[in-house]
Amino acid sequence: MKKIGVLTSGGDAPGMNACIRAVVRCAARYKLEVIGIQRGYYGLLEKDFIGLTPRSVANTIQRGGTFLGSARCEEMKTEEGINKAVQVLRKEGIEGLIPIGGDGTFRGVVALAKAGDIKVIGIPATIDNDVYGTDYAIGFDTAVNTALEAIDKIRDTAGSLQRLFFVEVMGRDRGFIALDVGIAGGAEDILIPETKTEIEQLCLNIRRNFKKGKKSNIVVVAEGDEAGGVFQVAQQVWERLRLDYRVCVLGHIQRGGSPTARDRILASKLGAAAVDALAEDKSGFMVGELSGEIALTPLEETCTKRKRMDGSLLQLVKVLAT
Numbered sequence: 001m002k003k004i005g006v007l008t009s010g011g012d013a014p015g016m017n018a019c020i021r022a023v024v025r026c027a028a029r030y031k032l033e034v035i036g037i038q039r040g041y042y043g044l045l046e047k048d049f050i051g052l053t054p055r056s057v058a059n060t061i062q063r064g065g066t067f068l069g070s071a072r073c074e075e076m077k078t079e080e081g082i083n084k085a086v087q088v089l090r091k092e093g094i095e096g097l098i099p100i101g102g103d104g105t106f107r108g109v110v111a112l113a114k115a116g117d118i119k120v121i122g123i124p125a126t127i128d129n130d131v132y133g134t135d136y137a138i139g140f141d142t143a144v145n146t147a148l149e150a151i152d153k154i155r156d157t158a159g160s161l162q163r164l165f166f167v168e169v170m171g172r173d174r175g176f177i178a179l180d181v182g183i184a185g186g187a188e189d190i191l192i193p194e195t196k197t198e199i200e201q202l203c204l205n206i207r208r209n210f211k212k213g214k215k216s217n218i219v220v221v222a223e224g225d226e227a228g229g230v231f232q233v234a235q236q237v238w239e240r241l242r243l244d245y246r247v248c249v250l251g252h253i254q255r256g257g258s259p260t261a262r263d264r265i266l267a268s269k270l271g272a273a274a275v276d277a278l279a280e281d282k283s284g285f286m287v288g289e290l291s292g293e294i295a296l297t298p299l300e301e302t303c304t305k306r307k308r309m310d311g312s313l314l315q316l317v318k319v320l321a322t
Helices: 016-029 040-045 079-092 103-115 140-161 176-185 199-211 230-241 261-279 299-304 311-320
Strands: 003-008 033-037 049-052 096-101 119-124 164-169 189-191 217-222 245-249 285-290 293-298
Touching (some): 003 016, 003 079, 016 033, 016 096, 033 040, 096 103, 096 261, 119 261, 119 299, 140 176, 140 217, 140 245, 140 261, 164 176, 176 217, 176 311, 189 199, 199 230, 217 230, 230 245, 261 293, 285 299
Parallel strands (some): 003 033, 003 096, 096 119, 119 285, 164 217, 189 217
Antiparallel strands (some): 033 049, 285 293
């Protein structure tokens, strides 16, 4: 193998740049040429390439987002798009591909590997942390800490005014951010897609908390909660309790910012591990970290298996919120 490509796809995540940096500098050890594919799979189909060297990735480890850019590409969901991507890679002499992203990114690369003779190793990077085969995905720790900083500030004003706050965090399909932020931020309740939201019980908890003398009450809501999202949840609670409340949607600030030390280290480890795997002639895997050790998971499993959530943390919320 002489030439490999690297791309970032889907939603951006803090630490992606640190991961690209690790891929490029580890590849130099094997004397591999690295091609940066800009704008994800869309850039692959459009041949939007740049050469990457150890010097070209200098001063990127601390930057959020992805300097290669990212995009969602509907064409890669078609057989024609997959075949076109294979032909582009062959023509450019790219023998190995490292896609950095979430489960949607890996669905595309699984189809790509099946259609051609391209070796692929995926790296999990998504603030949702919902990829099977790794304890943590790149970007999750930064997103949690960004949301936590906001909630700490919200609690200051909530306590001053003895007010009820509903805080929405990202998590359209899974509640990993909400759960970690809620625990770390001392939330009184956490609403996530994995559990059914009982509005009556939520109202009972809120009423009980204020009666016990609590000066603030913060409910963390994952954006994909089945009760209808933060505004509908807040409205349903108001209709029952008639308590003054405020809604705060943290939104895309959770995607931005300089990555934490934890995300930089994870990105560096996984970037290097992906290049090592390609150099060892492995293909069709995602490199992740399980119990502190690098682990290889078949890419197809990352698309078909569901990552488990620690249910004990939900029970802990009820204990700590008393």
